[in-house]
Amino acid sequence: MIVGDSKPLEEILEMIKGRDKVLVLGCRGCVTVCNVGGEKEVGILATALRIARKKAGQPPTVDGMTLERQCDPEYIEELAEVAGDYDAIISIACGVGPQFVAERYPEAAVFPGINTTFIGGALEHGVWAERCQSCGNCLVHNFGGLCPIARCSKSLMNGPCGGSAKGNCEISPEVPCVWHQIVEKMEKMGRLQELEKVWPNKNWLTSRDGGPRKRVREDLKQ
Amino acid sequence: MRLQYPASVRVIQLPCSGRVDILHLLKAFEEGADGVYVAGCMEGDCHFLTGNFKARRKVNYVKKVLEQLGMEPERIEMYNMSSAEGPRFAQVAREFTQRIQELGPSPVKAAQAA
Known part of the structure; x- marks a missing residue:
């Protein structure tokens, strides 16, 4: 929501x-x-x-x-x-x-x-957290279902960075490092080797960098 | 027991202090109440487990609203007392009435009367 x-x-x-x-x-x-x-x-x-x-x-x-x-x-x-x-x-x-x-x-x-x-979800009643940045090109399946765009402070595609310490982000000990979580999750799933893939620069044209977005669905339009 | 407490206190009964709503509290102030307090059960003694804790959080929310409106947050308070504590009920009614008398009439009522 x-x-x-x-x-x-x-x-x-x-x-x-x-x-x-x-x-x-x-x-x-x-x-x-x-x-x-x-x-x-x-x-x-x-x-x-x-x-x-x-x-x-x-x-x-x-x-x-x-x-x-x-x-x-x-x-x-x-x-x-x-x-x-x-x-x-x-x-x-x-x-x-x-x-x-x-x-x-x-x-x-x-x-x-x-x-x-x-854009986020409720962690519990009265607590919400960001989960999506509407970048326009969802890739969460590559990262154990965790979004590095919305949940990494630097939106890194190849993390973690040197600022990750004890599972938390350098911006605040309150902010978990999503890359730490991604590595742990992928390891648990036996998919750690998938993280060896080096991601090229993300194309931000599908995000806000391409200007205001508009979708036209010909199948629905009247 | 026939304990005396100030006649200015209007009691509104609820099945549990947790039923009190932010809107109920604000409406009282809108209608010109000088002060509002919620009398809930002792903490840890709620029949519905957390009703009185919820009431306290709502009271704290309204305190912040009053502050933002330039009114004294002391005009609203949460008290905990057991239903067997008649004397404490009367004492709290006197204490709170004293506090509100010191604060004076609600600025909402004062502006309307002017």
Whole structure:
């Protein structure tokens, strides 16, 4: 899923300064699963903003609404009747949400209420870790199912580097060295010799280096 | 036992302190409560094992929200007491009421009254 973090309330309050009617817009997709932008968080943020407004003696109109997804136009369409009623729309979806809302409703003032941080998974309830960097060319099967692009601080294809110590990365003892894990895993699987292969420079054209990405599926397009 | 505690304390019963939600706590402040405290069972004595620990974490979350809103985090607190400790319940009610009286009315209520 796409994992995000709530923006500090001070930052959000500064964004919506002077805007009377505010809508907090949640998303039932990834951000609901990582507990940062779903219906519950819409309620919490809207309530906190109303408290701030009441405290400052300002009009407390802060409503909440949660869309099925904010990354599909048909759900963004549900806003059509209400978008014009608000002076600010705070989207607490991933970075796609505020952009889709702003594209569909060009007159609306749209603000991001969360910071989109990474593509990852839950290690346990309340703990998430990065697992994918969407490089556009998945190779994890060569490394025992562990991704050296997303999980090595230097995205090394031929590791580990000299900074690997006691199984941890030199950037922090809290960060495991994924190359240490790869070697251990491959050894356990009896596939250590596969790591003798020297990988050439990775072609980053499939990643962000090739510019913004777009996919067209002719079989699905209507 | 007929113990006295301040009439300003409004008791809201929950099946377990773990049932309390961040939204419940924030709503109370939105509606103008000067202070909110959660009275849970003694740590280690939760019938549902971790309800009171969860309540404490939610209280701590709301403390941070209040701080970000420029309100005193002391306006919300978590207390642990056994259901057999009537005198402690009354004592905590008095202590917390005293604390809130020292902090004064909630700025939410004050701004609305103005």
